[in-house]
Amino acid sequence: MLQTPTGLAHGLVGQSQQIASIRRLIEKASANRLPVLLLGESGTGKEVVARAIHDANPRGQFVPIDCGSLVGTLMESELFGHVKGSFSGAAGDKRGLVELADGGTALFDEIGDLPLEMQVKLLRLIQEREFRAVGSLQWRKVDLRIIAATHRDLGAEVAAGRFRLDLYYRLNVFSLRLPPLRHRKEDIPLLVDHFLSAGNTSGLSGIEPSQELFETLHAYDWPGNVRELKHCIDRLNALHSEGALQMSDLPSALQYHCAMSGLERLSGAVALSNPPTGSLPDFAMAPKSPVISLPESERQTIARALAATHGERGKAARLLRIGRTTLYRKMKQYGIE
Ligand SMILES: Nc1ncnc2c1ncn2[C@@H]1O[C@H](COP(=O)(O)OP(=O)(O)OP(=O)(O)O)[C@@H](O)[C@H]1O
Ligand SMILES: [Mg+2]
Structure with a gap:
């Protein structure tokens, strides 16, 4: 696997044991086309891992689909496309995201938010590898890898009747849980370096967080995980002007x-x-x-x-x-x- 001395592999930064075992699982997952379920709190890197699985064995496109953002017919048409005149506003034929991901990878992000009626269609897509555009009578075959991600407890969603058990079983074949940042604080220095250099567009080098600042970053529990750390460092990058990273530049929560x-x-x-x-x-x-x-x-x-x-x-x-x-x-x- 391509890996730099900074511990960056497939865009995944970290040197903890947990990240090392996630890298091994990414390698395993990328070797076949089985569905993958990514679990973990918000901001832990589920999308980064989904892209890493795709990039480790790249075929076709990587298509992220936000299951929480669309409802009803609009969602079905967004996912599976529609034929002209299938509903008011359908002026022409339209391809959906699933077709776009044909030959590649579709990430069903926030799968826990997928309405029950769409869950049936996703199940069919996984089992039969086929879908039907809105207003069409024809089933279309596709070959795509499905990755699903959620910050929810899907088992509890099943128990509450909001998630189909059969779909849960189908998705839960190969599941990978991203640990929260507070359980792998040894990754913080590498992540800080990574975000500092990624955000340093001025070309000036030498932005060094003080020891005190590092200690503070280490002591904090990061409820928003890596995303919150990234925002914090982006903010430090933007506010820093005279070479010193000040404690007072930290976000108010910190x-x-x-x-x-x-x-x-x-x-x-x-x-x-x-x-x-x-x-x-x-x-x-x-x-x-x-x-x-x-x-x-x-x-x-x-x-x-x-x-x-x-x-x-x-x-x-x-x-x-x-x-x-x-x-x-x-x-x-x-x-x-
Ligand atoms: N290990 C990592 N290395 C580098 N960047 C990371 C890592 N983990 C997360 N990030 C960065 O943190 C941010 C949040 O990551 P991502 O979107 O993958 O989280 P998520 O688990 O999908 O969160 P949500 O559940 O809120 O969608 C992104 O900007 C991502 O690039
Ligand atoms: Mg995400």
Whole structure:
């Protein structure tokens, strides 16, 4: 397999054991034309893996199909095409995505969102390798590889009556689960390098994240997985101008996380040096996943940092890992005295 020293193979970056075994499974899957089911949380790289399976043994086109975006006749016609006059608006014959993927690979993305009536048609496509365009009486034979992907628990969808058991069995022959990024944090440095160099269109080299920034990226749990990391690095790339990647350039969710873990460390230290009976109302921690807006969480975090440092702004800014000026600006913005 073609592989660069950075661990990039088929566009899949990573050096963890999990990524290594996914690479082996990609090789296995690409050796035949059986359906493949890709499972995993949003942003874990299901589409990257689907393309890798196609590219490892390229034949025909790779056609991604978003099952969640279309409904009713429009979806059927988008998938299988239609003949002229089959419904109002069908001014001429139209080829569908399935025909486009003939000889190649069709990725049925978010397969869990495919309506039941379309699931029957997909089952027929897999079993008989044939389909019928909307308004046509003729079945057409096709030869395509089907890859399906979903972030949903398909077993639970079957149990709830929203997904056909027979289709589930057909798809679940070769399934591959993409692990969340928080379970393979050793991939973060390579991914950061990859996204930094991919986003560096200025041709300037030497954008180096500081050790502190790396530690922060490592400590965070990345609920949006690799996609969230990519957005974060794209943002750093765009904001960076004078050579230094600043903590304050991180998205607010990450800044919030840093501030909270800073406060947790501080409140831990204070708790150790105070008897448990001591009342510390100012150190009451916010719930880990507060259902409040980001600006509100930022306001509360700043207020807590100020309370924790008895109003010493320099200390509060350091605790929050932002510059003093940023702290003053935000205090003014939130009306904190
Ligand atoms: N291992 C990886 N190496 C390089 N880029 C990756 C990797 N995993 C994910 N990405 C990048 O992260 C982003 C999200 O990946 P992708 O679209 O494949 O996720 P997904 O699992 O299909 O997510 P969703 O369920 O939301 O559709 C893309 O920009 C993709 O290029
Ligand atoms: Mg996807």
